[in-house]
Amino acid sequence: MNTLKINQQKTFFLAAIAAASLLPGSKANAQETLKQETIDIISTNQPKLRDAYKLNLTASLPSVDTSRPVLKYQIPALNLNFMYQATPLKPLALGRDSLGNLQNNFVKLGYGNLQTPYVQAGFGSGRHENYNYGLYVNYTGSKDQDLEDKKYSNLNVLASGTYLTEKLKFDASLGYDRNTVHYYGYNHDTASFKTSDLAQTFNQVTAAVGVENRPQNDWAFTFKPDVKFILFNDSYKRTENTFQFKIPIRKQVFEDIYVGAEGVFDLSTYKVDNGKAINNNIVAIHPAVDIIKPGFVLHAGVNPTWSNGQFKLLPDIVNESHLIKKKLILSSGWISYFEKNSYRNLANKNPFLAGLADDMLNTRVEEKYTGIKGTLGSHFNYNTKFAAVTWYDQPLFINDTLDSKRFITVNETMLRAFQLHAEIGYIEEEKFQVRVSFDWYNYNKQEKEVKPWHLAPFQGDLFAQYTIGRKFHLKADLFALSGSYYLLPNKDFDKTSSAWDLNAGASYDIGKNFGLWVNANNIFNSHYQRYYLYPTYGFNIVGGVMIKF
Template identity: 35%
Template sequence: MKTIRYISCSGALLIAMTTVNCALAQDTSKRKTIDITSTFKPVLRDAVKQNFSASLPATDTSRPLLNYNIPQQQVKVPFSPGTLNPVALQVDSLLPWSNSHYLKVGVGNAHLPYAQGAFSFGNGTTSFFNAYGEVYASKGKLDHQKNNLADFMLRGTFKVAKDHELSARLGFKGQEFYYYGYRPDTLEFSKSELRQRFRTVEAAVNFRNTSPSEFGLTYNPNAKVTVFSGTNNSMENKEENLVFNLPLQKYVGKSFGFNLGFTGDLTRYTPDGKSRQNNDLMFISPALLLKTPNVFLNLGVTPSWDNGSFNMLPNLMGEMTTNDQRFTLQAGWIGYYNKGSYQRFSTINPWIAPPADLQNHRQTQLYAGFKGSLANHFTYSAKAAFFKEHHVPLFVNDQVDGKTFETVYANSMDVLQFHGEIGYMRGEDFSFSSGITFNNFTNVEGQAKAWGLLPVELNGTLRWKILKDLYFKTDLYAWDGAAYRSKEGDDRKGDKAFDLNAGVEFRITRGLNLWLQMNNIFNNRYQRWNQYEVYGFNFLGGVAFRFGDMKPIKK
C-alpha cells in the first residue's frame, strides 16, 4: 500500500510541473501591467449647523428678601480692655535741638547786677554742646546781709557710635556769704571775719548705650570728681570727692529684668590745721524686675559698707495700676544713704562752721500710697511713710554769738510722714501744682530736738500763658517753724513763714523780652535759720535777648 501511495503522489507532482513548464513556454515579450478598472474614495457628508438666537432676559424689579440666622456665640473674654480717654498734655522736655542763645540781665532793689546766659552748639544729631553762666550780687537792709554768686557750666554730648553716647561736663561755682546773724547786733567784726567763701570745681563723664545690646544689656558707667573748699578769715578747709557708678540692666523678654550696680563714694576732708579724714561709702544693688501693663515689682537688697561698717538695706518696691492707668497703688520698703560731706552741708545751711567730723545719713523707709488722674487734667497723689534714720545731721547756733552753726548728729530718729500733691495741667498754656508734707519727729537719740527740720511744709506753683506773648508765674512757700537751740541751751520753736513770689514776662520783638520778678510780696520778716532774717520784699527786672538759630534744625 505504501508503494501505491508513493506512485500516486509522484504522478501528481509530475503533472503539476509539466503544466508550469507549459505556461512558461508561452509569450514572454509582453510587459507586466496593472489595469485599474474602478476607484473608491470615502467622503463624509457636511454636518448640519444649528443657529442659536439669544434673547435678553426680562428686567426683574423685585428686591429679594434674604433671611440670616446667626447663632449666638458664647465667647468668654479673659480680660476687659481699657477705655481710651484723653489726658492732659505733658510738657515735653525733649524738644527738637535748636542752636539758640539767650542773655538775661536785670537790676533790682536787692540784686545789682544780675546776669544769666546760655549758649548751645552742635549739629543736633551727633554732637550737643551747652554753655551756661549766672552771676549776681545781692544786698539786704541789714548790716553785712550780702550774698554773691558766680556759676559756670560746660556740658557736651557726643555720639561715638550708632548706639553709644558719651557725655561730659565741667563746672565752677563760687559763692560768698556773710555771717550777719550775730547777737547782740551791736558787736563789731571785720569784713574778713564775717565773710565765708565756697568754691566748687566739678568734672563728670558718662558713657551709655542708647539701645540694648544684642544680649539685651543696658549699661551706663559714670564718674564724678569734685574739689570743694570753704574759706573764712584766712582759714581754708578742703574736701575732695570721687563718685563712680557701674549700673547694669538686662531684660528677658518684655516683662522680666535684672539690675546690678556697684557704687563707690570716696571723700577726703581736711579741716584747716587738722589731720585729714576719710569718709567712704560703697554699696551693691542687685534686684529682680517684673514689669507688666498693670504691675511693677522691684525685688532686691543693698549690701553697703559705711567706712567698713556693713549694713544690709532693703530695696523692695511695687506698683499696681488699672488698665486705663488712672489709679495706681504704691508700696515699698527701701533703704539709702545721704552722703555726709562739707559741700552737701553747705548747700543746706550756708552759715555753717566747718564740721568737726563727717557721718553718712542712713535712712530706711516703709511707705504706702496711691496716685492717679481725674477728668483728664487733674492729677493727685498721697503717701504715708515711716522713716528709721541714723546719724542725722542737725545744725544749731554756736553758744558764743550765734552767727555760725555747728553740725551735730542724732544717733537715731523716727519720722512719721504724710505727703500729698494735687495738680492741674492744660497743655502748655496753664499748669498748677501744690503739695503739703507733715513730719512728726520722735525718739531723737543724742539730741533734745530735731534741730532745723521743718514739721510742716507747703508749696505751690502756677504757670499761665495769658496771651500769645504774655506769661505769668507764681510760687508759694510756707512752713511751720523748726526747733532751734538758744544761747542758753534750751530748745525753742522758730517762726512760721509765708512767702509768695510772682513774675511776668512778655515779648516785645522776636528776640527781645521784658521780665519782672517780685519776691516775698507780703514782706514777711521770717527766719528759716535762727538769727538769720530773710530779705523783705524785693523785685528784679530787666530784659532778655534771644539770638541765634531759633528754629529747630531739620534732620
C-alpha cells in the same frame, strides 16, 4: 355586607322590547305576554388603595475633571494716538528740613531793688548729627539796705558736650561754682566785725565723664558708667576732695522681666589747715529685678552697703498696682539708703556751718510707706504717701555757744517720724497749670537730743502758671513753712515763727528775639528765720530784658 334590590318597572321593559323588534332579524311576538323579574345582587365592598410605587434614588458627585483646559485669547491691537506725551520718570531731590533754625543762644539781664545785678547767658552748638556742646553762665547777688553785712553773691559756670557714635554716647562736663555769704547772725547794736572776718566763700570745681551704649532694641544689654571728680574748699582753708564712680547695667531677660545692678563708689577726704584728714567712704552694690506688666510694677532688690567700714544690708522693694487703670494706683515700698554727710552736702543745706565734726557719720534712712496716686480725667493728677521714717545718725544744726552766728552739728543716733505727703495738679496743655503739695512730719522720738533742731515739720507749696496768647506768661509760687526748734546758749530751747512767702513773675515776648521779664520775691515782706538769728531778705523785685538769637 350590603344588599341591593332592583325592581325593573314595566315601562322600562316595554321600551326595551320595542327597540329590539326594530332590529333586523329579530323576531317579535306582539301578542307575547311580558313577565316581571326580580334580580337580587349580593356582594362584599372593601375599599382599598393601591400600593404606591417608591423610587429609590442614590446621590453621587460627578467625577472630577482633571484635564487642564486650553484657553486662547485673541485681543485685537488698538492704535491710539494721544496728544499728551508723558515725561520720563526721574528721582527728585529731598526737600530741605522744614524745621527752623534753633535759637541756641540767649542773654538775660536785669537789676533789682536790693542792689541785685542779674546776668544769665547760654550758648549752644545747635543741631548736629554726631555732637553738641554748650556753655552756661549765671551771676546774681543782693545786699540788704538795713544790714551792711547781710549780702551774698553766686556765680555758676558750666561747659558740657556730647559726642555720638553708632553704638556709644559720650558725655563730658566741667563746672565751677562760687558762692559767697556773710555771717550776719549777731546783734548789730552790741557787736561789730570787719567784713573780711564775716565773709565765707565756697568754691567748687566739678569734672564729669560718662559713656552709654545705644542699644538697637529693648532686649539689648545696656550700661552707663560715669566718673565725677569734685574739689571743694572755703575761705578758712577747709578742703574736701571727692571721687564718685557709678556703673549701672541692665538686661531684659523675658518679655516683662529685667535684671540689673549698679556699683557705687563715693570716696571723700576732708582736710583742715594743719589738721588731720577725715575719710568718708561709701561703697555699695544695688542688684535688682524689675517686673513690668500692664497694671503692675515690682522692683525687688537689696543694697549691700559699706559706710566707713560698717556693713549694712538694705532693703529695696517698691510695688505699684493699678486698682483702676491709671486712675487709682496703689504704691507701697520698703527702702533704705545712705545720705552722705560730707562737708559739701552739709554746707549746701546750711551755708553758715563752721566746719565738719570729727565724729561725723553718714545718715542711714529707712522708709516704709504706702499710698495712692493716679489721674482724674485728662487734666488732673494726684499722689499721696503715708510713711514711717527712721533716721540713724542724723546731723542737727545748733548755734555754736562760743560764736552764735556760726552753726555746729550734733549727731542724733535715732530719729523717728510719721510722714504725710500729698500733691494734686491740673494741666491744660502749655496754657495753664496749677499744683499744690505739702509734706508733714510728726517727729515723735529722739534718743539723744531734746528736739529735732532746725527741722521744719511742715512745708507746703502752691504753684500756678498761665500763658495768654503765647506771648504773655504769668507765674506765682506760694510757700508755707512751719517753725522749728532751736537751742539757746543756756540749754533752753525756743521755736521760730511760721511764715508765708509769695513769689510772682511775668514775661512778655516782643517778637522772636526779644522779651521783657520781672520777678517779685517775698511779696509779704516777712523776715522769717529758717535758721535762728538769720532772717531772710524782705521784699525784692528784679526785672530786665531777654535776648535770644
